[in-house]
Every structure is written in C-alpha cells, then in structure tokens.
Amino acid sequence: MSGVPWGETKLVQGNEAVALGALAAGIDFFAGYPITPSTEVAEILAREMPIIGKKWIQMEDEIASISAIIGGSLAGGRSMTATSGPGFSLMQEGLGYACMTEVPLVLVNVMRGGPSTGLPTQVAQGDVMQARWGTHGDHPAIVLAPSDVKECFELTIKAFNLAEEFRTPVILMPDEVIGHMREKLTFPTQDEVCVTPPSAPDVPLEWYEHYHTSATGVSPMAHFGSGYRFHVTGLTHDTHGFPTRKVDEVISKMNRLKHKITRRLDVLENNILHDVEEAKVVIFCYGSVYRSALAAQEILAKQGKKVGIFRPITIWPFPDRTVKEKLDVKDVILVPELNQGQIIHEVERLTSDSVRVVPLHRFDGYEITPEQLVAAVLEVM
C-alpha cells in the first residue's frame, strides 16, 4: 500500500489506521522510538513519509522523540509520535513542556500491561490517569480513546485538528486490542476529510504576542523561520513568552491554560450513549471494553433485560456534566476497566450515595469478555 487508499474498502489493523489517519491529516514530521505494541505506526510512516517528502526520524529514546516533535511543530510541521507504556512514562517531560508552551502535537500511546515493562504484548487500560496527571504541575489534557479501527483513522485526524485548534498536545490512546485488531474499513474520499490548517498570525511583526490572550484562550501561532521572532520557554512566561514571576502574569497564564480546555467542553465532549435513558443499570466503559459491552447488551436483551451503555470517546476532559445528568439517577453503574480501577473514581465523584458504582477489574493481560459483563450485570440487577 502506498498512501491513504481514499474511498477504498480494506482489511486494516488499528495501528495501521492510525498511521494512515496521520497521513490523511497531512502529517509533516514523525519522530519515534520502537516499542511494542505501537511499533507498526512508526514502521508504516517510515515507509510512507519519505516517498511524499515528509520527515521521519527514529530518535535515540522517547524523551528525544517527543522533544523532536515539539521542535518540529514550533518550526511549522504537523507533528506526531507513537509509543506505549514505558515510552509514555519517558515522554511525560516533553508532554508537560508542550502543555506549558502550548505546542500542538499528537501523541499516540497504545496501552499495554504495566507497571514498568509489565505485559508488553498484552492489553491494559492502565495509563488513563497517567494521561491526565502524569506530567508534573497543573496542566490541560485532551485524550481520545478509539474502540475500533475506523475510529483509529478518524480520531487520529481529529487529534491533529484539536491540537491545532487548542494549541496543545492531544493524546490518542487505543488499548493494545484496538491497536492490533484488524477490521474492514471503508476509507472516506479525500474531500470528505476536514483538516484544520495550521494557524498563522496576521498582525504586524512588532505586535505579535506568542501567547496573546483571546476570547477562547488560544491565539494564532507563528512558527520559527516565518519572520515573527519569538521566545519559547518552559519557565512560566508572559504573553510574549519571556520568563516571569509576576503574580498577576503567573495567574493569568495558569488560568488560561486551564480555561482554554474547561470552557470549551461543548467542542471537546464526545460520548456514545445506548439506552441510557431507559435502563436502570448502565455500563460505563471506553476503548476495547465498549465492544464487549455492546455484545453483552445484546445477550442481555435476548433475556429480556435492559442495560444501558455510556461510552466517552473523549476521556479527558471528563464529561462531568453529562455523567452527572444522565447517570446520577441510575440504580447501578458498572465500570469495567482493564486496570485496578481508574476512571471509576471519576464516576464515583459525580454520583450520589444512592447510586451504586460497581467496579469490574481485569488486569491479567486479557480483554474483558461479554460473558464477564453479562455475569456482572446479572449480579447487580
């Protein structure tokens, strides 16, 4: 295969769909380091990108990889890296830098079993909290979790677009099952894909502020070499990008970093709800677990039992308002996760004592099956 097979129908792997989604989004620069189970993303882009004159490099480690794509993004390239657990841990330094300096980039973290080297070839959802809070200090986070191969393609494009729109890193987190499964995928035609063009300031050179405070909290970003000369630092900075310790400037920066995400939840929130209104029991899930939940729902329906499904596609920022509105009135919320309990704390935070929030953990490297979910639902019904 060469390039995106626009309009064709093919059997495609999840990681392959991520790589093709990046090409569809117009990726200019990829830097990465080999790691299971994300390596296919780097391999496919290594094959595809030089053919179309785009830049690809294998760096000496994951810290260098994310550092390189931040540099690439600041120099005007749409940039991405892909990694997994241990590499994601190393990338936290660069991730925090990109949040602080408001650099758009896409980080793909295909989740495997942890902690540490853990279960390199097996599935987990243990990085969900790390994606939110892994790098030090308060910081924004946008994290998308695909549940099928089509979404791997579509959400990669969306991740590039959100990164541009919000001037911040966007993390795409397929779990290993989603990254390695193969499914039929009908690609859109090229004109069906919307790609947000990189922003560019239109003010005179001397008026440019790299961190201009606009109504949305995000302003057009100039690139190195464009003629707008500016300074970028991970130190807390003023609107021109220079270090500051002035209290009002520090507060203004930190609030803007937060509010540019929290005040745009309407754009970022993205949930799929099945029968949530009618059901008294709801399964709250994401990633590969959602597929098992759909199968479980069908099995239960045949037995005449109704169960709802609430699935966030955007897992961070968390859909607080919708969860509170839709789920705080339920009898039971079952939260199956491929970890020892992470997102469940968010659901608990948003629901009253009258709602039973029941965990279902699996952390042995295997997926949660529909049968497990059916048994768990029958037990709480």
Add this chain to the structure above:
Amino acid sequence: MPARLPYAYKYLRAKKKFPHVWCPGCGIGIVMGSIIRAIDSLGWDLDDILMVSGIGCTSRMPVYVDFNTLHTTHGRALAFGTGAKMANPKLKVLAVMGDGDSMAIGGNHIIHAARRNMDITAIIVNNNNYGMTGGQFSPTTPQGAKTSTTPYGMIEPDFDICKLTAAAGANFVARGDVYHVVELDGIIKKALSGSGFRVVEALAPCPTNFGRANRQGDAVDMMKILKNDTISIAQSQKLPPEKAAGKIVRGIFENRDEIGYTERYQNLCDRVSSEVKK
C-alpha cells in the same frame, strides 16, 4: 546608538531583557559576544537563525538574543533542534549548552546528533560545574576538584568533550576559551560555516562557584589560568611532552566535510519518490 555598541541593538533584546542573570566574572556573556560577532560577520538574516538551549546558566542565553529562540528542558536542546531542523531545513540551528546539560543529562542526545551528523552547531560553554544550582560537579569537573557535591575532591575521571564528539562522528570539533576571545570568534565563525554536526567547546570561568570552591581567586585570576594553562595545537606540537603535560589544547581538532543529515534525508526522499514514480 553608541558607536561602541554596534551589535547591541541589532542582535540583543537590549531594551527588554537586561540585566542578565549571569554572575559578575562569568564567561558566558563573552561566548555570547563571540557568537554575535561570528553571525554578524557571516551576514545572516536573524529570521533564519534558531538558537535552542537546555537548562542551566548557559541555556539562559536565548532570552537575550533577538533570533528565533527556544529554551527547552534539561539536556534536550539537540533533540528539539533536530526536530526544528527537520521540519524547516532553512533554519540555521545553534544549540547553546553547558557542560552538565550537554554531557550528563544530554549525553545520549549529543552522541547521536554527532553520529547522524545532524546539521546543528553546538556551542558548549564548559565551566566545569553546574552553576545555576550552586556548583555541583559535572562530567567535566577535573579529578580532585572540589564542588558542593565533591567536598572531598572529585574521584571520577572527566569527559573530553572534543574527543567524545569527534569519535562519535561530528564534522567539526574545536576548543577555544574566553580569554583568547579573538580566536574564539574565528572558531565559532568556522563552526557556523559548514554542514553536519559541529561542536565548539568554549572554556569559561565560574568564579562564583567553581572558582571559590577551588580557591582559584577572582574572575581576573581565573582568566589568567585560561591564559597560562591553555596552549594552541601548534604550541602543543612544539613543546616537549613534560612541558605540554597538564595544558589544555585549543584549536580545531576535526574538520570533515561529510554529508550532513539534512542532505542525506533529502537524497533519500528523492530516491524513493522517483522509484515510486517508476
């Protein structure tokens, strides 16, 4: 504009960002002056220059110069610079780093930047210790020297920045110091005038930390050490071994013309895109 400051208003963020953070007697400002004079003599457009740095005293330099400037995380200047150079090959990328930044936490990045012959000029100010955090030992602290973390003297051998980067594949490797500043200007100009990975080690005094811990006197005394304890490559070849022992050699140690990474990658793109067309 005062005539004696012909560079200040063109190259420095003179009205906005001064005074600087460096201590009295620090050598980093002299290296910054050398870089500016070298760039001025090359007539480069400021818009085309990216100065990237890591963390430390030297890495504060980008704030003061009016280029595209990028102050990154500790040790990663070359990784950020690599990405910027790849995404926009027109940029002339200078990485300014200290000895701790480039040799300890950034050690992995510098050997691989040298191996790739990445088109970046690395200016490493070597003051033999971590100045910003109060004078701890670095990989270039000489054996026996005292620092705040070697109160009984340094027991580890030190890195030779020039030998290390030359062995790893850098096209250009040289050492100068802030006493022999005209020579340093020339070295930096040569470093900036070619392709591939190019390294300049600039020896500089840190009177506040290293000098005080080792009773080397004030800034002037430390300048005299640079004057007396360094010799040129030509002098080192003439002197009998017993007299050359203990001296630090200045000059250009490596000046290869191997193809840089940017050109090599472009050649790859040209080759594979034409193969696909066939």
